[in-house]
Amino acid sequence: MNYPSKLIEEAVLEISKLPGIGKKSALRLALHLLKSDKSQTQNLTEALSNLREKTTYCKTCHNISDQEICNICGSHRRDQSIIAVVQDTRDVLAIENTSQYSGQYHVLGGIISPMMGIGPNDLNIDSLISRIEQNPEVKEIILALSPTMEGDTTAFYLQKRLRDFPLKISTIARGIPIGGDLEYTDEITLGRSILSRIDF
Template sequence: MNYPSKLIEEAVNEISKLPGIGKKSALRLALHLLKSDQSQTEFLTRALTDLRTKTRYCRQCHNISDAELCQICSSVNRDESLLCVVQDTRDVLAIENTAQYQGHYHILGGVISPIAGIGPTDLHIESLVSRVRQNPEIKEIILALAPTMEGDTTAFYIQKKLADFEVTISTIARGIPIGGDLEYTDEITLGRSIMSRTISHTKGN
């Protein structure tokens, strides 16, 4: 693709690095920003810079947060007995959109994947174990991980780590396609999966 200037080319190259954006879409975005008021571009630049430099993570669940504790962890209206374990923030958003779950979350930050070089120590699994150990109000751990080989491996590992605790471990029902991601699952299917989760481990067993 031929560009009218080096500046446009550099902008297109950077924008096209974003997921789901090809060169043509990146060019349209770059030209839109060029034609827009300079203040709009400055606002976007400031928002992206703040996103990278000011974003915090909840010390308890590892969700993106504006404070030490995220809105969910600090809410008095959430069910303290339920703890849903997910891969990342996108899964929290997907489950929250179902309006079927009122418990708390724990974000792992990924799944175990030897091929990608990701092991248990690279995830927030130990903090999950500590959280369960320190909070006797937690009665059920819901493993809401994608039904992939990596997701199943991670779920199995977590079950072993929590086997000695007096908690029930359940997994969301497999209404989600094998190999699918939670964020792409429709809200009705995901909501039903949460509500009809299956028990894989009962207290102390």
Template sequence: MNYPSKLIEDAVNEIAKLPGIGKKSALRLALHLLKSEKTQTHNLSNSLINLVEKTTYCVACHNISDAEICQICGSHRRDSSILAVVQDSKDVLAIENTSQFQGKYHVLGGIISPIQGIGPQDLNIESLLLRIQSNPEIKEIILALSPTMEGDTTAFYIRKKLKDLSVKISTIARGIPIGGDLEYTDEITLGRSILSRVEF
């Protein structure tokens, strides 16, 4: 691709490093920013710099935060007896958008994946154990991890670590999505939904 200037080329190359953005989309975005008011572009760049330099992680749950304790952990309206263990902050956002969960979270920062060289020591599992041991108010742990081989391995490891603690361990339900057809459901999901059936 030919660029009218090295400055445009550099901007396109940086924007194209973002997930889901190709060179054409990056060029369109770069040209849009160039044509926009300078204040808009400066506001965008300042917000990105602040994002990188000022974002911290909650000392309790490891979720993205503006302060030492995130809004969820600091809220007195949340149920402190239930803890949802999730892979990363995107999962917290996804669950929060359902408005169905009023407990608190613990962000692992990934899942066990030997292929990628990620072991239990690379995750926030030890801090989870310390959190449960030091807080008798916690009564239930929900393992809200993706239903993948790595997610199941991580859930199994955590369950093994928690077996001597007096907390209820549950996992999110798996099965046929609402509005889905059995005909188009994969065999593993269909099989699990039958094994995990509930009373009608």
């Protein structure tokens, strides 16, 4: 496409590097910023720069945090004996939103994916091991990873690394989603949910 100016061409190029945003949406966003108040663009670019330059991570769980130790790791109210291992910050937010979990977290910062060139050493796995070694009060590890090929691979790897510790290792339940329709559930989920049926 022939853009009417170099400035808009560069803006569209940079915006469309973001995941899920194509050239057309990028152009729409760029024209929106051009039409709206200058302060909106200033606030946006400042927020993004600050985010990228100043964000720090909790030394214990590797979640994004303003302090050295995040609110969850530093809280006396949270159960110290249980750690949910998750892929990233979004999963922490998703689990926190359920209000059903009061334990700790450990953010891996990704998932083992040979396709993307991400191996175990790229993830916060060693720090999980030393965290367990240093905290004998930890009794259970929940592998709260997505039920995908990569998630299962990561879960198997973690289970292998953790099996010599006196720990209970669990995984979040898989089955038919609540409100889901039996008829429209895929065969694998439905098959597994029959095999791993639970007492009523």
